[in-house]
Amino acid sequence: MVYDVIIIGSGLGGLSCGAYIAKKGLKVLVLEKHRRPGGYATCFKRGDFLFDASLHMVPGVQQGQPHYKWLEWCDVANRIQFQRLKWFGRFVFPEHDLRIPGGNLREVITILSDNFPHESKGIANLFREMANVHNDIIKFIFSPVPLLFQLPVFPFRYKSLFFALRKTGAQILDKYLKDERLKAILFANWF
Numbered sequence: 616m617v618y619d620v621i622i623i624g625s626g627l628g629g630l631s632c633g634a635y636i637a638k639k640g641l642k643v644l645v646l647e648k649h650r651r652p653g654g655y656a657t658c659f660k661r662g663d664f665l666f667d668a669s670l671h672m673v674p675g676v677q678q679g680q681p682h683y684k685w686l687e688w689c690d691v692a693n694r695i696q697f698q699r700l701k702w703f704g705r706f707v708f709p710e711h712d713l714r715i716p717g718g719n720l721r722e723v724i725t726i727l728s729d730n731f732p733h734e735s736k737g738i739a740n741l742f743r744e745m746a747n748v749h750n751d752i753i754k755f756i757f758s759p760v761p762l763l764f765q766l767p768v769f770p771f772r773y774k775s776l777f778f779a780l781r782k783t784g785a786q787i788l789d790k791y792l793k794d795e796r797l798k799a800i801l802f803a804n805w806f
Contacts, residue, residue, distance in 0.1 A: 618644040626654020627670070634689035672700055672717060681753045706803045713800060720746070731797045741791035744775060751776035 620636050622629045625647035633645045651657060655669035675682040676697050686692035700717035707713075711730055716722045724742050728735035751773040758765060770777045779787060788798045 616642070618642045620644070621646065624654065625649075625652035627656050629654070631685070631689060634691060638688070638690045672703065673697070674718065681757075684757070704804060706800050708796065708800060710796065711800065727797065727800075731794055734792055734794050734797055737791040737793070738797075741788070744779075744787070744791070747775035748779045 619641035620633075620643045622633050622643065622645045625633075625645050629645055629647075630652060633643045637643045645652070649657075658665055658667045660666070673682060674680075676686065676695075677683060678692075683692060686695060703715045703717040703723075705712070705714050713726060713730060715726065720742060724738055727738045731738065755765070755773055755776065765772070782790075784802065785798075788801060792798055792801075
């Protein structure tokens with residue numbers, strides 16, 4: 616068989632690209648060296664415990680939300696049923712035991728501010744900035760303007776994203792927060 620496109624790796628990017636390209640009528644072959652597809656969106660079992668490799672949840676997948684549009688592009692939106700998670704995660708530290716809700720940013724800000732009242736203003740500003748970066752990403756991805764024409768105005772049109780691209784996660788946290796325990800909680804999911 617002759618393929619129009621060969622994709623090496625069946626992680627989220629490979630599978631998404633393959634589905635989108637196949638939807639356009641091209642013949643696609645996706646190759647994977649692991650025994651199952653999914654890349655970081657898989658899990659493994661050790662003893663009685665089940666671990667996910669990386670992807671914990673996918674936000675914004677309800678109709679009208681940004682990630683739902685990608686599912687529509689790949690023609691799979693009507694074939695996937697997502698479950699709403701009550702909790703994003705639980706973070707246990709010597710001084711704090713925090714349950715962070717899924718899908719409710721205001722409640723996350725309230726929980727963090729209740730546990731770190733001296734950082735409440737910084738928490739609000741940090742999450743406002745993160746929401747602005749997220750909005751810039753969505754605006755950039757779904758812009759009908761070709762990339763070549765977006766580049767000259769990128770720093771002006773996507774101000775928050777431009778700022779974030781030039782900083783590390785630690786630098787962004789340091790801009791808004793002082794408490795090292797709070798920073799550790801916010802970074803806990805990345806380790």
